[in-house]
Amino acid sequence: MDERAIGLFDSGFGGLTVARAVIDLLPSENLVYVGDTGRYPYGPRPLDEVRQFSRQITSKLVSEHDVKIVVVACNTAAAAGLDGLAETFGVPVMTVIEPGLRAAMRATSSGRVGVIGTVGTISSGAYQRAAASLDPSGDIDLTCAACPGFVEFVERGETDSDQVYVLAERLLAPIRTAKVDALLLGCTHYPFLARTISDVVGRDVVLVSSADETAFELRALLDHGLGPNRAGQGSHTWISSGDVSTFRTLGRRLLGPEIDEVQAWEPRSA
Numbered sequence: 349m350d351e352r353a354i355g356l357f358d359s360g361f362g363g364l365t366v367a368r369a370v371i372d373l374l375p376s377e378n379l380v381y382v383g384d385t386g387r388y389p390y391g392p393r394p395l396d397e398v399r400q401f402s403r404q405i406t407s408k409l410v411s412e413h414d415v416k417i418v419v420v421a422c423n424t425a426a427a428a429g430l431d432g433l434a435e436t437f438g439v440p441v442m443t444v445i446e447p448g449l450r451a452a453m454r455a456t457s458s459g460r461v462g463v464i465g466t467v468g469t470i471s472s473g474a475y476q477r478a479a480a481s482l483d484p485s486g487d488i489d490l491t492c493a494a495c496p497g498f499v500e501f502v503e504r505g506e507t508d509s510d511q512v513y514v515l516a517e518r519l520l521a522p523i524r525t526a527k528v529d530a531l532l533l534g535c536t537h538y539p540f541l542a543r544t545i546s547d548v549v550g551r552d553v554v555l556v557s558s559a560d561e562t563a564f565e566l567r568a569l570l571d572h573g574l575g576p577n578r579a580g581q582g583s584h585t586w587i588s589s590g591d592v593s594t595f596r597t598l599g600r601r602l603l604g605p606e607i608d609e610v611q612a613w614e615p616r617s618a
């Protein structure tokens with residue numbers, strides 16, 4: 349047993365897709381979520397700046413909340429590189445990249461898999477590297493496409509407007525051309541746009557979110573080493589670097605009633 353909390357972070361609301369899966373699968377675990385809504389989007393930022401943000405947030409989760417593991421619920425932060433986070437802060441760190449890709453590889457029949465993500469994630473080559481290590485025989489044919497603008501729509505709470513649809517039609521054209529049968533939503537914000545994305549790529553393409561798979565892998569880590577918490581109902585702490593009342597209102601709409609009080613955090617400039 350280890351009653352310490354699980355720490356999760358994202359640039360904003362996207363990591364709530366992972367938090368939802370963790371709450372559902374591991375209801376006894378305490379959870380601390382940091383949404384860096386004051387500095388989103390991470391996608392267009394230089395990778396070394398994103399790495400500094402990850403360091404700052406991990407430091408906060410470890411020093412102020414004594415978390416037992418940090419889940420980087422943001423593909424862009426993971427793709428920017430963890431830069432020795434686990435060693436520096438003496439805490440295990442997991443990301444959404446490998447769990448998501450493993451799920452997409454299981455979902456495809458044709459071997460043609462699409463991955464969509466932010467400009468930072470796609471241009472980092474993180475998914476291509478992960479595919480090379482998870483699929484050394486090269487059976488998977490990966491088509492990656494960046495979708496700049498998607499995150500901003502979600503952060504505004506605009507998940508099914510005509511404008512998102514028009515943008516999706518343009519950005520997802522290479523995915524349609526590649527005739528993939530599984531599409532990994534390689535940004536934790538994108539599951540909130542799943543209906544629009546599915547409309548555009550076609551219903552026969554399986555959309556894969558990394559959230560459930562990350563929760564399953566987290567449970568395995570807790571059960572085989574880290575130590576789960578089985579003491580009743582877990583507590584949930586929500587922290588935002590942006591406007592806390594917006595985080596509460598939109599967060600409740602996107603995640604559910606577990607988001608109640610939201611704590612403000614003002615990161616010093618990285």
Ligand code: DGL
Pocket residue numbers: 358359360362363388389390391392421422423424425465466469499534535536537
């Ligand atoms: N949810 C983040 C991700 O998975 C979005 C990053 C951003 O803020 O651009 O990449």
